[in-house]
Amino acid sequence: MRVDLLSREYPPHVYGGAGVHADQLSRQLRRLVDLRVHCFGEPRPQPYVTAHRTPAELAGANPALQAMGIAPAMAAAAAGADVVHSHTWYANIAGHLAKLLHGTAHVLTAHSLEPLRPWKAEQLGGGYALSSYCERTAVLGADRVIAVSGAMRDDLLRCYPELGPDRIAVVHNGIDTDEFRPVSDTSQLIPLGIRTDRPTVACVARLTRQKGLLHLLRAAPYLIPGTQLVMCVSAPDTVELADEFSAIAEEVTERGADLVIVREPLSREALRQLLSYAGVFACPSVYEPMGIVNLEAMACGTPVVATAVGGIPEVVTDGETGLLVPFAAGPGSGGEPADAEAFAKDFAVRVNELLADPQRSRRMGRAGRRRAADRFSWASIAAQVHEIYRSVV
Structure with a gap:
C-alpha cells in the first residue's frame, strides 16, 4: 500500500506539535507501508520526502493564500497513492484536491480546528476566512x-455537525520514550541563561494566544519566592503579540519574578535536559486538542500542571501525574478566561503545591513516565492509523 503523507512541517523545519506528530508517525509508518512525504519549503535530503515551495507569483501574498498555492503541486505529486493522509488545514486542502483529482482515499488528522481559534484572524487577517x-x-x-x-x-461534531460520527476515529498523539527520558546532564542549560541551583518551572510553546503564555507570565509573581520560571517561546504569530509578551515579561520581572526567556527553538538534547531538570512543567493553554509537549515532560519524569481544557485531561491524570487547573472562558472572549487574574493566581497555586512537596512531585513524575510509556507509544499509534488506511482502500 502506498501512502502519501501531506504536512506543512517536516524536519528539520518543525515548530509545533503537528510537525512532531508527522515526523514521529512517519518513522513508524515506513515499516508498515510504502510511505511518501510531501511538505512545505526547501528540499529535504531523504529520497522519500518531496518539498514544495510557494509559487513565485504568491511570494508576497497572504500566508493562507500561499498555502493554498502549494496545494495543487502536492495534489499532483500524489498521483499513484492508495491513500493520502493530510495534517492541519495547510495540507488538508491538498489532500482534498488529490481525492478529487485521482480518486484517492483521503484520511485527515485534525490537530486543531479553525472555528475554535478566532485569534488566528489576528495573525492571518482575511486569510483566516481562507x-x-x-x-x-x-x-x-x-x-x-x-x-x-x-x-x-x-469539537469536530460540534463545529461540523454534517460530519457523521462514524467517519471519526480517535487516535491520540504519541511519544518516543527512548528519545524523551530522564537525564541528569544540565550542560546545555547554562549557556541559555538557565540556572541549575534553584527550583524551576518550565514551559515550552509557540508564542500564540492559544498556549496561554501571557497568563503564565501573570502567574509568575505568585510563585514561591526563589522559583525560576523558564519560558521557551518561539515562532510568534505576530509582531504585536511578541511585543505584548515582552511588555508583560518586563512588568512581572520588575515585580520580582525570576524569569528566564529563551526565544529560539531548543535542540533536542537541551529540551530533554530542561524537562528533566524542571520540578514542574507548566502548560497554561486556553485551547489544546491534545498537547504533545505534556507527554514529553511526563516521559522525562516531570509532573505537569496544565489547564483542564481540550484533550489535556486525557493525558494528564489529575492528582496522579500532575494537577489540572479549572478553566472558564468568558462570553465573547475568543476563548480567553472569564477572569484572567483569577486564572493566573489559580495556576500559580497549583504549581506551588508541587514545588512545596518535592516528594509528591517525584512520585507524580514517575507515574507520568509510566503512563507515557504504557499508553502513548508511537508504534501502537501507527498500527491504529494503518488499520484506518486499510478500512478506506
Whole structure:
C-alpha cells in the first residue's frame, strides 16, 4: 500500500506539535507501508520526502493564500497513492484536491480546528476566512477523520455537525520514550541563561494566544519566592503579540519574578535536559486538542500542571501525574478566561503545591513516565492509523 503523507512541517523545519506528530508517525509508518512525504519549503535530503515551495507569483501574498498555492503541486505529486493522509488545514486542502483529482482515499488528522481559534484572524487577517474554508471543505470531504483526542472528536461534531460520527476515529498523539527520558546532564542549560541551583518551572510553546503564555507570565509573581520560571517561546504569530509578551515579561520581572526567556527553538538534547531538570512543567493553554509537549515532560519524569481544557485531561491524570487547573472562558472572549487574574493566581497555586512537596512531585513524575510509556507509544499509534488506511482502500 502506498501512502502519501501531506504536512506543512517536516524536519528539520518543525515548530509545533503537528510537525512532531508527522515526523514521529512517519518513522513508524515506513515499516508498515510504502510511505511518501510531501511538505512545505526547501528540499529535504531523504529520497522519500518531496518539498514544495510557494509559487513565485504568491511570494508576497497572504500566508493562507500561499498555502493554498502549494496545494495543487502536492495534489499532483500524489498521483499513484492508495491513500493520502493530510495534517492541519495547510495540507488538508491538498489532500482534498488529490481525492478529487485521482480518486484517492483521503484520511485527515485534525490537530486543531479553525472555528475554535478566532485569534488566528489576528495573525492571518482575511486569510483566516481562507484557512477556515480549506479546513471545512477538507473535513467534510474526507473518507475518515482522525481526532487526536476524545475532546477533539466532540469539537469536530460540534463545529461540523454534517460530519457523521462514524467517519471519526480517535487516535491520540504519541511519544518516543527512548528519545524523551530522564537525564541528569544540565550542560546545555547554562549557556541559555538557565540556572541549575534553584527550583524551576518550565514551559515550552509557540508564542500564540492559544498556549496561554501571557497568563503564565501573570502567574509568575505568585510563585514561591526563589522559583525560576523558564519560558521557551518561539515562532510568534505576530509582531504585536511578541511585543505584548515582552511588555508583560518586563512588568512581572520588575515585580520580582525570576524569569528566564529563551526565544529560539531548543535542540533536542537541551529540551530533554530542561524537562528533566524542571520540578514542574507548566502548560497554561486556553485551547489544546491534545498537547504533545505534556507527554514529553511526563516521559522525562516531570509532573505537569496544565489547564483542564481540550484533550489535556486525557493525558494528564489529575492528582496522579500532575494537577489540572479549572478553566472558564468568558462570553465573547475568543476563548480567553472569564477572569484572567483569577486564572493566573489559580495556576500559580497549583504549581506551588508541587514545588512545596518535592516528594509528591517525584512520585507524580514517575507515574507520568509510566503512563507515557504504557499508553502513548508511537508504534501502537501507527498500527491504529494503518488499520484506518486499510478500512478506506
